Structures are given as C-alpha cells and as structure tokens.
Amino acid sequence: RVNQDRLMKGIHDTCEWGKGERYGEAETETGMSRLSLSDTDKQARDWFHETTTALGCKVHVDAMGNQFAVRPGLNNDKPPTYAGSHLDTQPTGGRYDGILGVTAAVEMLKVLNDNWVETAYPVGVVNWTNEEGARFPMSMVSSGVWSGDIPVEKAHNLKSVIPANDTATMKSELERIGYLGSTPCSWESTPMAAHFELHIEQGPILEAEQRRIGVVEGVQSYKWFTVTVKGRDSHTGATSFQHRADALLTASQMILASHKIASKHGALASTGILNLRPGSTNTVPGWVQFSLDIRSPVDETVNKVEEECKAAFSALASGDNILDIMTGCTPSSRHCSVDWRTDFVSPATHFHNDCITCVQQAGADLCGEEGGVKDKDIGAWGKFMTSGAGHDSVYANKRCPTSMIFVPCRDGVSHNPAEYSSPEACADGANVLLGAVVRYDKL
Amino acid sequence: RVNQDRLMKGIHDTCEWGKGERYGEAETETGMSRLSLSDTDKQARDWFHETTTALGCKVHVDAMGNQFAVRPGLNNDKPPTYAGSHLDTQPTGGRYDGILGVTAAVEMLKVLNDNWVETAYPVGVVNWTNEEGARFPMSMVSSGVWSGDIPVEKAHNLKSVIPANDTATMKSELERIGYLGSTPCSWESTPMAAHFELHIEQGPILEAEQRRIGVVEGVQSYKWFTVTVKGRDSHTGATSFQHRADALLTASQMILASHKIASKHGALASTGILNLRPGSTNTVPGWVQFSLDIRSPVDETVNKVEEECKAAFSALASGDNILDIMTGCTPSSRHCSVDWRTDFVSPATHFHNDCITCVQQAGADLCGEEGGVKDKDIGAWGKFMTSGAGHDSVYANKRCPTSMIFVPCRDGVSHNPAEYSSPEACADGANVLLGAVVRYDKL
Numbered sequence A, B: 001r002v003n004q005d006r007l008m009k010g011i012h013d014t015c016e017w018g019k020g021e022r023y024g025e026a027e028t029e030t031g032m033s034r035l036s037l038s039d040t041d042k043q044a045r046d047w048f049h050e051t052t053t054a055l056g057c058k059v060h061v062d063a064m065g066n067q068f069a070v071r072p073g074l075n076n077d078k079p080p081t082y083a084g085s086h087l088d089t090q091p092t093g094g095r096y097d098g099i100l101g102v103t104a105a106v107e108m109l110k111v112l113n114d115n116w117v118e119t120a121y122p123v124g125v126v127n128w129t130n131e132e133g134a135r136f137p138m139s140m141v142s143s144g145v146w147s148g149d150i151p152v153e154k155a156h157n158l159k160s161v162i163p164a165n166d167t168a169t170m171k172s173e174l175e176r177i178g179y180l181g182s183t184p185c186s187w188e189s190t191p192m193a194a195h196f197e198l199h200i201e202q203g204p205i206l207e208a209e210q211r212r213i214g215v216v217e218g219v220q221s222y223k224w225f226t227v228t229v230k231g232r233d234s235h236t237g238a239t240s241f242q243h244r245a246d247a248l249l250t251a252s253q254m255i256l257a258s259h260k261i262a263s264k265h266g267a268l269a270s271t272g273i274l275n276l277r278p279g280s281t282n283t284v285p286g287w288v289q290f291s292l293d294i295r296s297p298v299d300e301t302v303n304k305v306e307e308e309c310k311a312a313f314s315a316l317a318s319g320d321n322i323l324d325i326m327t328g329c330t331p332s333s334r335h336c337s338v339d340w341r342t343d344f345v346s347p348a349t350h351f352h353n354d355c356i357t358c359v360q361q362a363g364a365d366l367c368g369e370e371g372g373v374k375d376k377d378i379g380a381w382g383k384f385m386t387s388g389a390g391h392d393s394v395y396a397n398k399r400c401p402t403s404m405i406f407v408p409c410r411d412g413v414s415h416n417p418a419e420y421s422s423p424e425a426c427a428d429g430a431n432v433l434l435g436a437v438v439r440y441d442k443l
C-alpha cells in the first residue's frame, strides 16, 4: 500500500512550481498555471529527474522532452511496464490533472524500494510533454510522436496559441529549458511492455455514484479545428446593419449553431479560444478566429457533427438565417467568408483487455471484493468508464497494452483552479496503479 | 480656393507616420495604424507644431496634449475661430478619418497667408488627442476634458484597451512623448469663438445620392459599455452541456440579443472588443468581457436599447432561452453572472445655427448656387445630415458655436484601411471649411 501522506506531499510540494489562482484560504487552495516547457515546467522536470534518479532509476529524455525513469527488474531483456502521466497544466488548471498520475507513479517506486520488491521485469515512470495542448495546440502531442502518429518536425514546429505574446515553438522551448533529449522520440527507441495511467475523472459520475475507482476501458473520439471568419472592418456608428459584414456577429451565430448541432447528436462542441481584429470599441470586427472542439464516444458522430457544422457555418457566413435568430433584423447585404483548419484528430480508443483486467483486479483487491468479470459484475466500489478527456494513454495504447484508472474529483470540476480530489481518493488511485503494474509485471 | 495637390500632399506625407495595412498596389493604398500617443502619433504632432509655427502661428499644448495653433487677426481681443479635428487613427484605420480635418485646416492657413488675408479676429487650428477612443476607451476624451464634461484625472488615468500588452495610461504616454502641456485643458484657458470640423462622412449616403457636401446639423447619441460574463472554467471533453456555465456561449447569445433589440428600435448595437479567459482549446471559458456600443439619433432610444439589453442579458445569464435558439439543447443547470460598466456617454448633439448657416453658404458658394434656407431648399450639391459617428465637435459645441462639413467617401467605408475620399472631394471639403471660417470671422 502507498503512503498517503507522502503521496500528498509529493503533489503539493511540486505544485509550488507554477502555482496559480487562489480559490480558498487553505495553503493548498490554489490552482496551477504551469504551461508546457515554461520555466516552472522545467523546475517540475528537474524534480522528476532528481527524485527518480535518487530512487535508483536510469532516466533518459527523448526528442520531445518526454522523461523516462526505469527501475531495473530481475530480468531486463524485456521492456518496462510504465506508469505515468504529465506535469504540464492548463493556464488556469488544478493540482491533480496529470500531476496525480506522475506523483503516484513516483510513489509506486518508493513503495517498491521500501519493500525491497524485485519485479520480474523493469518498471518505469514517464512524464509526457505538453499533454494539455493548452500552450501548443495539439493535446498529447509527445506521446503522439512516440507512437509514430505525429511527425516529430510537425510537433517541433508547433507555435504557441498566443503568437502575439509568445513566439516560441516547441523545439525552441525544449532547447531553451534544456530538455531537447538525444534519444529519438519513438516507441522503438523507448519501448514499453504496458502503460498505466492514473487520472482524476474530470467528470461528475464517480462522485455522484459514490464509487472509488473508475476502470477505464477507452477514450472518446475528438477533433480540434480553427475556424476563421472574415468580414469587413467598419464604423459602429456610421455603418447600418445592412451594410455590415460583421465577423463577430457571424461567429456568435456559429458558436450557437455548433452547440445545437452537437446537442442533437448527443455530442459535445466547445469554443475555448476566440480572437478578433482589430479590437476597437467603435469598429465592427472584420476578422474573427475561434477554436472548435468536437467530441463523442463514436467517431462517426464526431464526423457528422463536423459535416453539419461546416454546412451551417457556410450558410451563416452567407447570411442565411438558419437559426431563425435574425428574424426581425434587416438582413445584411454583405457577407462573410469562413475557413476551417483541422488541428488535431484523436479517434475513439479501446484499451487492452489485459490491462483493464489488471486495473479491475487491483481495484477489487484494494476495496476488499473479488474482481468480477469485466462489463458484468464489477463491485459497488468501481465502474467501467469511457474517458471524456484525451490522455497520453490514447497513443500509448497504439504501441503497447494500456489502461487507465480514474478517481472521483469534487463536483466533476477540472481545467479549473478549484479542481480537487481528496487525499483518500488520490491514495486509492495510487494503490490501484501500484497493484495494476505489479500484476502486469507478473503477467 | 485651396490648392488640391498641396492638400493631398499634406495628407499623404503625414500618413508616412503610422502607415498600416496595404490594400492595393498604388503608393498611397495603405491604411493607417497611428494609435493615440504612440511614437508615430508623436511624429505627426511634431509635424503639426513645426508646420503651423512656420506659417506664423503661436502654438500651445494643454494638459491633454491638445495642440492649438493661432494665426493673429486684425483684432485679437476675442478668441479665435477654430478649424480642426484629430491626427490619431484606429488600429486598422484609413488616411482620411480625422487627418483630412487637420490637414485641411493647415491648408486653410496656407491659403490665408498666400492671399495676405487679414481676418477680423484670430483664426486657429486644433489637433485633439485620442478622438478615436481606440487605444484609450473614451472617444473624444480630450475635447471632453476641454469642455469640462470629463475630469482631467479620469482622462489621465485611462488605461489602454489591451492592458495585457500595453500598460500605459494617457498621462504616462503624454509624458513619455513630451506632450503633457502646461496649459490647463479647458475652454476657459483656451477659449474658442467657434469650431468647424471637416470630416469624411463615414457612411454611404452622400456617395449614393451624388452630393458633394454634407451640412452637419448634429451627431447621434451613443453609449459605450463593458459587459463581463462570469461562468466556470471546465473541461470541454469531460463536462456535459448540462454541467457547464459557459461564459462564451452566453456572451454569444448576448451579442445576438443586442443586435435584435437594436434592430427593433431602428438603433445600432455593436461589439468590437471581446476578451476571454483562460483561452485554451479544451477549457470552457469561465470569463468573457466584451464592449457594447449603442447608438441612435434619439437619446431616449439609446436608453431603451440599454434597458432592454440589461433585462435580456440577465435572463440569458440565468439560462432563460429568450431567443429560443437553445430549443432542443439540454438546459444548463449552472448559470453565469453578468455585470455592466458604463464607459462613455455622448447624448445627441445639435449644432449651432450660425455655424450651420456658414457651412451651408460656403457650400452653396463653392457649388455655384445660392445657399437656400436651412432644412428646406438646399441645392442638389448638399444635404443636411446627422452624423452617425461622434466627433470632437460634440464637445466643442458645448462651449462655442460649432458645425461640421462632410464629404463623401467610397462605399461609406471607414475604420478600415481601404477608407477613401477622392482628391476632389477632399478639396471640396477644404474649400467649404475655409469659406465657413472666413464667414464666421466676418459674422
């Protein structure tokens, strides 16, 4: 069993680097703002390196800055079974997303050492770079390069989402903070026997159903787009509605249309970034660009929502009142243009049965019940789940057996400073992670 | 009569400072980006000072950086009759808005000098600071201080609209570029006998009706607001629509609602600035702030639109589907809050009959017709108009007789790099400005 206090100390000590907004009085009631490859991310990486080295691991860094710490086994002619996640956060993120997965994996190393456990094969801990996609807008990009799905040049050349303030690319930042490793970033250079990832659920289900552990069977499908709407800059006081090509009014309709279309299909569509030009109170914006994130457990549904949004956005740009909301307004005689760019595609993922079983058995063991048969008789302690969020496990799963463990988080809140999981929930998850890795090693 | 070539050279030479986006092949086919109190605005101000001094004027600068150049008359015991406008531009503005008014006033000085004209009383040229309100978000703020409507401290403390990139205040920038003048900014320290302003129409009417001159009788009413919507940051993949408090989705509905409400009242409502936080593809924004600019020729209508928008925005923030656009979507169980701040109020303005008559007579004289009786029999050359845009003449009119002259601009486009008025139209306007000032001086 893990040491709960030590685990929590690991989380909160490392959260000194990149501390974010305060949301409560207690010392640890602040969020996190540790964007990938920032100075504070470097501090967290240095901690990872020093701590795992001190625990007897050999650590290497690849061309995407992914850090791999390996604890030898009795037999080292097979690749390690890995546990891990990521240390970067959202700009206004919390203390658990990613961080719990890495610190629990480090805690696993400590438990193995404390108990003189010799695993059959090596065991590893991994910290993946820029999982969030919050600074460089492809989520899980570095596990994606590792799996061979994303070309390393494309990843290296990714620019910050705020080019006006942050002109860095991933490569320039990797160089700047000293984490452009010499190992090629690939599953061939750094092979894995399996990949286990502990994560907070980031949704409300486990808490609502009072379950301790989510046994994650897969991850829903998603696509990210950048939509650009072009109209015409004009004077807000001297230009009648009829003479405008208002890119923001049009973009507002598009955001509502995407919400309606996704609702109809039981899918999600969200806009998290919106920029406009020129940005003056008395100028109708002639240029608006926004992100669109479409998700559903079914690939086909994501594609349908994308197609319907494309048709709807074209109609809206041409001035068609397809939402009927402009009824009663003078139609504009000038129209906007719309352009789509696909930034990221992550099809639906189904994890490996062996790993799912290891997680289920470790959960049942922790919670004092027999692990039932998958999909049928899991105890009241757990639930089989599909992740709404993407994780590095999606790409890991392409090259090695993979599964994930979810623990409840308060009110389902994530990507928010107030994100919170209780110490007991964190320890539950860390115990299942430890149990699953040891089980897989035996397997 | 003015010298058309010299006038156009004055415009295009000064437009070298702060040149903006190119929109065509010809040398002068670029817009302007000369934000108030920027380095390029300083260059334009230095030109104003040197040129008017060389023409025999005494120049002084007040505490808002307003520049006043005075050409003595036969009798100097009464205040000067002024012509002028502003040299600052929108971030993506054109070569005529404001610039035409100042360069035509300088051309007026040259014509008076060339012809050895001695006016009865002094004649002045004024360059008002930050008329656009594009950098510091109160339009006409420095004429507003001059008239006593805006406290100088409030104006001095105005912050840039992009505080993240530009931490300056008006005062710090006035000091930095050396234009914090020692004369108090007030109509008492710098009195005016009258104020005439030549401007491009910034709308399509004169062009469409093929009229050469707009005789401006007044300016419509407007108010500027900053609206802040607060929701909750959450994960775009793991948060159902029901569990969201999506500040951007709500703001999009508000923008559409304001458009509908304004349409109903024959008014205008426009959003030119929108900022959001945190700004990440996979985080539902918990904070959105946007500008709202409401206009109508009638004060009461502006107030009605404001009230109806306030009610509608509150309803939308509380999750009411008042536009019926969310029909078919799962209603959200969490709501947003909304907060309004009033940034600027400019009631409807009615210019002074004496000045309107001087403009009308100068127009009729230029166009070879008798100036008819106001409001009734103006010739085909002109039109009585109300300005859709605000101008420094609004505040000037509070302390001295004032009127304006409009000339047509291509396609009614303004606040756009492609803003254009023909050399003939510019010269027409400058001739009427000259004629109106000379007439008022006689009066």
Ligand SMILES: NC(=O)NCCC(=O)O
Residues within 6 Å of the ligand: A097, A131, A132, A133, A139, A140, A388, A389, A390, A391, B235, B237, B282
């Ligand atoms: N877990 C998590 O927040 N991942 C970021 C990628 C995503 O947007 O789902």
Ligand SMILES: NC(=O)NCCC(=O)O
Residues within 6 Å of the ligand: A235, A237, A282, B097, B131, B132, B133, B139, B140, B388, B389, B390, B391
């Ligand atoms: N003329 C002009 O563009 N003035 C700026 C103030 C306004 O927004 O009307």
